[in-house]
Amino acid sequence: MSRSDELFERALKIIPGGVNSPVRSFQKVGRNPIYFARAQGAHLWDVDGKKYTDFCLSFGPHLLGHCPPQVVQALHTQAELATSFGANHERELELAEYLVRAYPFLDKVRLVNSGTEAVMTAVRVARGFTGRDKIVVFEGCYHGHSDGLLAKAGSGVAELSEAASKGIPQSIVAETLNAKYDDLEGLKKIFEKYGSQIAAILLEPVPANHGLHIPTREHLQSIIDIAHAAGSQVIFDEVISGFRLGLSGASGLYDVKPDIVTLGKIAGGGLPLAALIGRGEIMDCLAPVGPVYQAGTLSGNPMAAAAGLAVMKTIFENPPYAELAKRTERFAGRLREVYRSIPEFRVKSLGSLFWIHFEEPQGDFPPAVGPSCQQMYRNLFHAALKEGVYFAPSPFEVGFLSTAHTDEVLDEVVEKLSRCVL
Numbered sequence: 001m002s003r004s005d006e007l008f009e010r011a012l013k014i015i016p017g018g019v020n021s022p023v024r025s026f027q028k029v030g031r032n033p034i035y036f037a038r039a040q041g042a043h044l045w046d047v048d049g050k051k052y053t054d055f056c057l058s059f060g061p062h063l064l065g066h067c068p069p070q071v072v073q074a075l076h077t078q079a080e081l082a083t084s085f086g087a088n089h090e091r092e093l094e095l096a097e098y099l100v101r102a103y104p105f106l107d108k109v110r111l112v113n114s115g116t117e118a119v120m121t122a123v124r125v126a127r128g129f130t131g132r133d134k135i136v137v138f139e140g141c142y143h144g145h146s147d148g149l150l151a152k153a154g155s156g157v158a159e160l161s162e163a164a165s166k167g168i169p170q171s172i173v174a175e176t177l178n179a180k181y182d183d184l185e186g187l188k189k190i191f192e193k194y195g196s197q198i199a200a201i202l203l204e205p206v207p208a209n210h211g212l213h214i215p216t217r218e219h220l221q222s223i224i225d226i227a228h229a230a231g232s233q234v235i236f237d238e239v240i241s242g243f244r245l246g247l248s249g250a251s252g253l254y255d256v257k258p259d260i261v262t263l264g265k266i267a268g269g270g271l272p273l274a275a276l277i278g279r280g281e282i283m284d285c286l287a288p289v290g291p292v293y294q295a296g297t298l299s300g301n302p303m304a305a306a307a308g309l310a311v312m313k314t315i316f317e318n319p320p321y322a323e324l325a326k327r328t329e330r331f332a333g334r335l336r337e338v339y340r341s342i343p344e345f346r347v348k349s350l351g352s353l354f355w356i357h358f359e360e361p362q363g364d365f366p367p368a369v370g371p372s373c374q375q376m377y378r379n380l381f382h383a384a385l386k387e388g389v390y391f392a393p394s395p396f397e398v399g400f401l402s403t404a405h406t407d408e409v410l411d412e413v414v415e416k417l418s419r420c421v422l
Contacts, residue, residue: 003047004035023059028374028394029381039066041404044390052390053413055399059392060240061265063320063352064311065404071269071310078306084298091309092300098312099267099277102247105257107280111273111300115239115264116144118274119202121286121294122260123148125278126200126233128285128292134194136201136232137161138181140366142209143202143237151176181207181215181365184222195230200260202235205250208398209240210366212348212355217254224256233282239264239274243311244400245351246321253351269307273300320403324352327410328401334414342422344376352401356380356391369395376422383420389413 011018019025019033026033035047042065044054054066064071078091096109112118123135135148143149151161151173161176163169177194179187181203191198205220207213227234236258242249243266251258259282264274276283285292332349335356339345344358357369358376377395384391391399 005032007035007047008032023392023394023397026393028396029378031382033393034390041065041067042402042406042409050388052385052388053405053409054390055401056390056392056397057400057402058270059265059397060244060400061268061270062400062402063244063266064314065402068310068314068404070314071307074269074306074310075303078303081302083303084301086297089300089302089305091302091305095267095300095305095308095312096275098309098316099263099275101316102243102249103251103261103277104248105251106261106277108283109275109277110283110286110294111275111305112294112296113272113274113298113301114144115237115262115274116146117296118239118262118264118276119143119149119235119237120146122235122262122276122278123200123202124294125276125282125285125292126235126260128290129282130199130231130233132197132199132232133175134177134197135175135199136177136179136187136190136227138179138203138207140181140210140213141202141204141207141237143204144239147172148176149202151178181213182219184219184226187223187226191226191230191232195232198227198230198232200233200235201227202237204237204240205254205256205258206241206245206350206353207365208353208355210396211357211369212350212353212398213365213367214348214350215254217256220250220254220256224258233260234258235260235262237262240353240398241351243267243315244353247315247319266311267308268304269309269311271301271304271307272298273304273308321351324401324403325350327405327407328352328354331401331405331410331414334410335417338414338418339422342376344373353398354401355398357395379422380420383422384417387416387420389416 036044037047038045044052099109147168150164152164161173161178163173224234238249238261242263245253260278262276287293328349332347332354335347347356358373374395
């Protein structure tokens with residue numbers, strides 16, 4: 001029995017399912033989870049000492065790879081000063097200034113602790129600003145686990161939602177309207193019916209939690225125009241795409257202007273930190289200057305802010321995006337070549353994001369990820385794992401590259417994958 005298996009057996013006794021987040025259970029790939037001990041650059045080492053090239057990167061935060069020296073040094077320096085104040089400090093202000101610099105069409109920032117909290121607060125402040133209750137979300141987009149956002153399309157009236165989890169009252173998701181991402185006519189009909197009640201449209205501008213979907217600029221602008229015509233706000237959930245597709249995330253890549261953007265992952269340098277940034281008149285609805293309440297003892301934590309600042313300084317001084325996008329597409333192309341004998345194999349990429357999937361895509365979003373697709377992904381995951389290559393433990397999750405994934409690292413990975421039999 002491996003050390004990971006031993007630890008998982010212990011965890012099952014005291015932690016629900018043995019994990020603190022469901023994707024860590026490895027249920028989608030049909031095996032016990034791996035326990036990791038350390039990480040550096042593009043690599044991970046598990047508790048049994050095996051080394052892996054990591055394409056999960058903590059689900060996205062590590063744009064500069066694991067433990068980049070500037071982040072480690074910033075954490076050491078800050079830890080010697082204070083780990084938490086529960087009060088104002090300079091690092092949180094400096095980080096907020098970088099975020100406004102990244103999204104110059106927006107004005108003010110509130111730092112929080114997680115992407116879930118950022119999106120929850122963005123929805124609340126949009127409701128407070130508009131005086132409306134309903135929000136529109138799209139099937140296949142994920143926005144954290146707050147009650148009102150764990151909603152799925154209902155079986156009755158198409159746009160009405162049902163709770164996607166036990167423990168959530170139907171009365172809460174009743175204010176969440178469900179739309180199809182690619183169906184602009186359907187979205188217009190929702191606004192024709194409910195427009196005066198809709199506070200905001202909430203979307204991942206580049207959906208990356210149910211595979212990877214790459215929209216057009218015209219499509220994103222149309223969504224914004226539909227919302228604004230009804231006096232509704234637009235919230236971009238850029239927890240994944242923020243600082244990964246560019247200094248201004250998907251908003252900058254597509255040259256569009258939402259009213260509120262939520263950020264996380266890279267913004268905190270891989271530590272628990274997230275943010276919402278929005279137009280001044282909206283953000284001034286937040287307490288203590290406005291009537292919309294939000295608070296957090298550890299919001300803007302100095303350790304997380306120091307890590308985030310170290311990353312911001314690095315990527316603003318030397319933006320890595322053109323090279324990362326080039327390297328990611330080259331890697332995707334080489335994967336297509338390695339698995340050219342498997343007609344179902346697909347890989348798409350945008351920036352430093354990529355998604356490996358199987359079966360012919362259906363064309364709309366969210367894509368079908370059927371049983372055969374899931375089984376083929378499991379086969380790939382296990383074969384790659386044996387060779388020391390770590391992909392996300394779910395066929396629905398995207399992969400990531402970092403600046404630590406050099407051509408040499410990727411060449412070695414391609415060589416290893418060429419030996420994998422699926």
